[in-house]
Amino acid sequence: MGFATANMNLGDSRSNNKVKKDEELDAVQAGCWMKLRFLGSCMSPRPKVDSSVSGSSTQLEESKSSNDTSREQTVAPVMSSSSTSDAESTPSTPKVTEELKIASQLRKFSFNELKTATRSFRSDNLLGEGGFGCVYKGWVSENGSASVKPGSGITVAVKTLNHDGLQGHKEWLAEVNYLGDLLHPNLVKLIGYCIEGDQRLLVYEFMPRGSLENHLFRRSLPLPWSIRLKIALGAAKGLAFLHEEAERPVIYRDFKSSNILLDTEYNSKLSDFGLAKDGPEGDKTHVSTRVMGTYGYAAPEYVMTGHLTSKSDVYSFGVVLLEMLSGRRSMDKTRPNGEHNLVEWARPYLRDRRRFYRLIDPRLEGRFSIRGAQKAIQLAARCLSRDAKGRPLMSEVVEILKPLPDLKDMACSSSYFLALQAERPSSNLAIRNGAKEEVALLERSHSVLNTPNGPQLASPRQNFILQSPKH
CATH class of the missing domain: 3.30.200.20 (Phosphorylase Kinase; domain 1)
Structure with missing residues (x-):
């Protein structure tokens, strides 16, 4: 479905030439989703088109087009008729x-x-x-x-x-x-x-800030950490409503970054319900259906069996959460071998608390909460469990995410993290290109969205010990 693959650029910073250029471009593209x-x-x-365009007889069921079909595979294999x-x-x-x-x-x-x-x-x-x-x-x-x-x-x-x-x-x-x-x-x-x-x-x-996908992968400036978590929380609330609060439970079935739209204050809203299905009723454990969705986001048990449950959405949420944490697409064949599939690349780091930083978007330059990142990564690991029963309910996801945007233990103030970053060549290159200053400008422009008094970064003199968050 088209409008979920929205792509619109709106720049907010005013004191940087590059940001001004973004704003001029955004003004031209205002509303371009x-x-x-x-x-x-x-x-x-x-009123009429050639009937040969119809793809109803194909062996692959296509979901709605993505922003970039060279990056995002928008088909999933159709199962046998027994699962339909x-x-x-x-x-x-x-x-x-x-x-x-x-x-x-x-x-x-x-x-x-x-x-x-x-x-x-x-x-x-x-x-x-x-x-x-x-x-x-x-x-x-x-x-x-x-x-x-x-x-x-x-x-x-x-x-x-x-x-x-x-x-x-x-x-x-x-x-x-x-x-x-x-x-x-x-x-x-x-x-x-x-x-x-x-x-x-x-x-x-009309959703003026377009899609999450656009902000994560098509903007010159990285989306600030607190805004990413705000978007994740809003999207989780939307899924929790569908699964647990709606009069009839609904399985969304196509949760992905291009289907999360943003208003002027970065409040996230789920769009494109063309693939949604009523959840199982009575003593039924799942809904049997054709496999439809998007490669890279669909839960493995759903792809294999055609059995659809609310935990299929939870898996997809875990993929999108990983996209927000890492700044990487769910599927990206432009990356080196072994890194095409985000989930498979990330699995070795999801349970390794000492190497969690490798999952975090390097463009953030340490401007993220250490405890918040660890909590979010642990949550992503649970959502991406190969055992569907081990995944949390979306209401539990909401409760875990609620406090994370307000954590202030910034990694950029941790001497330990800075020492780790110094070993990464890409970090030094980004600094030379002025990425850190641009991120700071963008964060200040969004400060009104984070807390009543704006985001309060940790003091440069304050050090934090890299440790596992307490439960």
Whole structure:
């Protein structure tokens, strides 16, 4: 689904030339959620396309497109029909009236209203494209469905459905049916929908800071430590709500960094519910389904058996947490042999408390809490347990993460850690390039988000002993 692979740059620092350049670029790209890799092919919604585009007969089930398909493998192998539930079978024709369960709080838009809101789906309003379709920036009235002038009313993201087969229709239905009922601060808000003839569009709240993936892997400046943990906590709260608080338990099934969107204050919200499934009911332990998702994030037992549980989401959370800690992608074939798969590369360090620092993003230059990092790494190890039963509940994950953003025992103030860093050539190179000063500027620009008085880094004279946190 396209809009979850959002890619938007917003720079906040004002006193550094490089940061100013980022801000100028961000101003041009304001609201751009995704890398526009297929700009030429993303046109206004059309009523007819060649039916040969449909991939329903392929042996691989594709999930929504990623920001960079050369980096992120967005397919998972389909299991045999014995692991496929009837609910996943593709219907011969869409029975919209029977399948669509409209929540009363959703607005119903006409196609012409959304066409006007996006200025006829003009290319300069194109935010991006994914497997679901194209996403456009638009403006609608605060309460009704009428379009308004740019800069007035509320800014929205309008997602269109590619006419490439019934799988897209099914994902569209899932988006409406789940987000129409599920309301939570850490889930993206679905404002309304359009179903008119064969047109299928969705209208979401606009998330100005784009996706977590963008900030981790496409920004010139590293995301500060406290902001990373804030984002992790918000995403964990979203999953905990789906698993344990919603009226019907929901398995998200496609948790990844590109599906975590950020508002102006870096509050994280889960998006793209096209692959979501109702959790098992009664005495059932799992849901049998086709294997769909993204390589590098999917739990191994789900890939092998097609048995889906909430612990599948917990594993995916562990992968994203590792991405935030390390600054590495879940799958990255540009790295040396043995480091392509983040989880497999990280496993030797997850239980080694003396070498935990090797997992931390070197671009942070020691600006992270030692105890916070150790706690987060231990949590990631539990989430990534090969035994699904050994993984924690998401409510437990939330409780573990809550105090971590406020810890102030910064590694950059530890003489022991600095001695370890001195042995890493990349660290010295980063310092020569001025990375440390840029990180400091970015941290100060975000200080209002961390604590009432801003982030309080440890005194340079204060030393911390590298030790395992007490339980």
